[in-house]
Amino acid sequence: MLKIENLQASINDKSILKGLNLEVKAGEVHAIMGPNGAGKSTLANIIAGKEEYEVTNGTIELNGEDIRELAPEERAHNGVFLSFQYPVEIPGVSVTNFIKTAINETRKAKGLEDMPAKDMLKMIREKSELLEIDRKFLSRSLNEGFSGGEKKRNEIFQMAMLEPKLAILDETDSGLDIDALRIVANGVNKLKSKDNAVIVITHYQRLLDYIVPDFVHVLHNGKIVKSGDASLALELEAKGYDWIKQELV
Amino acid sequence: MSKYTEDDLREELKTKEYEYGFYTDIESETFAKGLNEDVVRAISKKKNEPQWMTDWRIEAFRVWEQMEEPEWANVHYEKPKFQDIAYYSAPKEKPKLNSLDEVDPELLDTFKRLGISLDEQKKLANVAVDIVMDSVSVATTFKKTLGEKGIIFMPISEAIQEHPELVKKYLGTVVPTKDNFYAALNSAVFSDGSFCYIPKGVRCPMELSTYFRINEGGTGQFERTLVVADKGSYVSYLEGCTAPSRDENQLHAAVVELVAMDDAEIKYSTVQNWYPGNAEGKGGVYNFVTKRGICENNAKISWTQVETGSAVTWKYPSCILKGNNSVGEFYSIAVTNNHQQADTGTKMIHLGKNTKSTIISKGISAGHSQNSYRGLVQINSRAENARNFSQCDSLLMGNACGAHTFPYIEVKNKSAQIEHEATTSKIGEDQLFYCNQRGIDTEKAIALIVNGFSKEVLNKLPMEFAVEAQKLLEISLEGSVG
Ligand SMILES: Nc1ncnc2c1ncn2[C@@H]1O[C@H](COP(=O)(O)OP(=O)(O)OP(=O)(O)O)[C@@H](O)[C@H]1O
Numbered sequence A: 001m002l003k004i005e006n007l008q009a010s011i012n013d014k015s016i017l018k019g020l021n022l023e024v025k026a027g028e029v030h031a032i033m034g035p036n037g038a039g040k041s042t043l044a045n046i047i048a049g050k051e052e053y054e055v056t057n058g059t060i061e062l063n064g065e066d067i068r069e070l071a072p073e074e075r076a077h078n079g080v081f082l083s084f085q086y087p088v089e090i091p092g093v094s095v096t097n098f099i100k101t102a103i104n105e106t107r108k109a110k111g112l113e114d115m116p117a118k119d120m121l122k123m124i125r126e127k128s129e130l131l132e133i134d135r136k137f138l139s140r141s142l143n144e145g146f147s148g149g150e151k152k153r154n155e156i157f158q159m160a161m162l163e164p165k166l167a168i169l170d171e172t173d174s175g176l177d178i179d180a181l182r183i184v185a186n187g188v189n190k191l192k193s194k195d196n197a198v199i200v201i202t203h204y205q206r207l208l209d210y211i212v213p214d215f216v217h218v219l220h221n222g223k224i225v226k227s228g229d230a231s232l233a234l235e236l237e238a239k240g241y242d243w244i245k246q247e248l249v
Numbered sequence B: 001m002s003k004y005t006e007d008d009l010r011e012e013l014k015t016k017e018y019e020y021g022f023y024t025d026i027e028s029e030t031f032a033k034g035l036n037e038d039v040v041r042a043i044s045k046k047k048n049e050p051q052w053m054t055d056w057r058i059e060a061f062r063v064w065e066q067m068e069e070p071e072w073a074n075v076h077y078e079k080p081k082f083q084d085i086a087y088y089s090a091p092k093e094k095p096k097l098n099s100l101d102e103v104d105p106e107l108l109d110t111f112k113r114l115g116i117s118l119d120e121q122k123k124l125a126n127v128a129v130d131i132v133m134d135s136v137s138v139a140t141t142f143k144k145t146l147g148e149k150g151i152i153f154m155p156i157s158e159a160i161q162e163h164p165e166l167v168k169k170y171l172g173t174v175v176p177t178k179d180n181f182y183a184a185l186n187s188a189v190f191s192d193g194s195f196c197y198i199p200k201g202v203r204c205p206m207e208l209s210t211y212f213r214i215n216e217g218g219t220g221q222f223e224r225t226l227v228v229a230d231k232g233s234y235v236s237y238l239e240g241c242t243a244p245s246r247d248e249n250q251l252h253a254a255v256v257e258l259v260a261m262d263d264a265e266i267k268y269s270t271v272q273n274w275y276p277g278n279a280e281g282k283g284g285v286y287n288f289v290t291k292r293g294i295c296e297n298n299a300k301i302s303w304t305q306v307e308t309g310s311a312v313t314w315k316y317p318s319c320i321l322k323g324n325n326s327v328g329e330f331y332s333i334a335v336t337n338n339h340q341q342a343d344t345g346t347k348m349i350h351l352g353k354n355t356k357s358t359i360i361s362k363g364i365s366a367g368h369s370q371n372s373y374r375g376l377v378q379i380n381s382r383a384e385n386a387r388n389f390s391q392c393d394s395l396l397m398g399n400a401c402g403a404h405t406f407p408y409i410e411v412k413n414k415s416a417q418i419e420h421e422a423t424t425s426k427i428g429e430d431q432l433f434y435c436n437q438r439g440i441d442t443e444k445a446i447a448l449i450v451n452g453f454s455k456e457v458l459n460k461l462p463m464e465f466a467v468e469a470q471k472l473l474e475i476s477l478e479g480s481v482g
């Protein structure tokens, strides 16, 4: 599904990713961990196509196609979804209106008609129930005045509505209370299939108890410096990152 | 009143066509350029006006002659040369086209995107239309319903002939001839406009817009509108059209007067889309409008406006809250792009006790445009317990445009409560990327964000118009980022 080779990227001439390799296949769950400032969000943004970053070297392939030149919306149309670490507010635009627009724009890009209102409503009802979201919440302005946890849950609601091929969850767990974490993780698990893939960026093992990864990677200083199975996350939780940093020297 | 049938209407429409022919004939008679008392007299004579009307115009002209064109608006433009304008020219007949195929494709494209019906597209583009049964019966029903309720709605020139007592009683009572430079000019030379009277206790059963849009072709250079809502009546009046109006007349100076008597309510909505000029700002319309309403006891006037057009706009719909417990509202969205300049706002003059006013102004600036809000809230000494809430929000797109807010507050009564809020925000890269990431391209994302920003005002528009206005905002800002 996703194949990244020797990715090097910078922002304002500051080099952040320094030769990163990652391959994610359909049906897999990958966790990316690593210290603050390691470049995790940068990686997520670059996959999603944020233009401020300059890719200086390397390739990013989605289903065998080089996506480096694609606009962010085109990548989204191809099934890339990013649950943001810091979702932005859009005053006056309701959650419902926003997601409706997102779905219909994606359909338009594929040459499809707008989704009939009836189907849209049904889908909204199903997905909001799955994530235990109060319907009233959906008429509020997108992320405006949402609590940290509400923002994250709303990101996963959008993911559920858009049914992406490749979902990247950037610290979706931070800000969620214990119950919300379970609900959100549960939602993600329900959406998982052999045809899609998930990349989970997190600092905590806790989320990985629910969303069990096939692979765990440690991103440090712009590179993936260690990969392993789910047990690596436990080891990191116990020992921190120092031992890895030392291994590198 | 005899029954008005579809046949009558068809007849009437036929005569209208004849009228065009007639006008074309006298077109050669168009007055020489320039303005003096004789020209004013001649305009009045051409329109067969009664003496009082002629005198009124002459008085206005004499006032205008003594006045100076205002300088204080935050706009810069080359002043119109008032002696270089022909003040009486009958409506020029635009070339009649045989089918939509002959219309400028760009214009058609805009119509389509605005969702304007085919019939209406033809009408707006001046394509000859066979009388379509559908719209005929609609118009007939309108006329009938209005007639049954005693509602008068007609061109003001007709009203001067048919209801002189009403026109004479109210014309110039809200916007006196000497009010300002443009109002004086309009009073002297106004060509046409609309007159509307809602009798006591009558609730006008329809938006007067729909009727208006079917029946009125274009709008004149010096339009005059007078709406009188008698005690306890209600009317919602819609002016303008979302379709882009190109006009060879550079200067437009309209006057709108609203009279809301005790317990009456007038809702006046405007969507204005005059030609703003090309991307360099050349050739656009200068729009200098005086709009004002007066509220008696317990009366309410709401102005709602969506302004996207004109090269230069100077416009302050105002309310005089004369009666006790009267309410004035102003909801506005002003969009400026490229080199447009807008200086708009409102004046709320509180005279009566317990009067209340609300001002919600949303300014959106893009390109190299300048968008100013200028508002006056005046609480007079006898206005006990007056309240005002003002909110002025500006949204900037890019770094080359400007937003300015000039709130003037004059309070002469200590019991007044006044709140003013102002915000300025910018469409952020992060907002756009967020939308893009969800599959929404930048153009659409801007539309979404702008609509969200304008929502409180769009919600005040009648449903149908709101949808059109929303699309209009989208189109006005096209290509403004990126
Ligand atoms: N616009 C920018 N200008 C300069 N430096 C930037 C910019 N954006 C990111 N960086 C830097 O790039 C580095 C990587 O940031 P990134 O957000 O990817 O880290 P992260 O691994 O997601 O960290 P965290 O765990 O704290 O979320 C940091 O040092 C950050 O300061």
Ligand SMILES: [Mg+2]
Pocket (backbone or CB within 6 Å): A040, A041, A042, A085, A170, A171
């Ligand atoms: Mg991060």
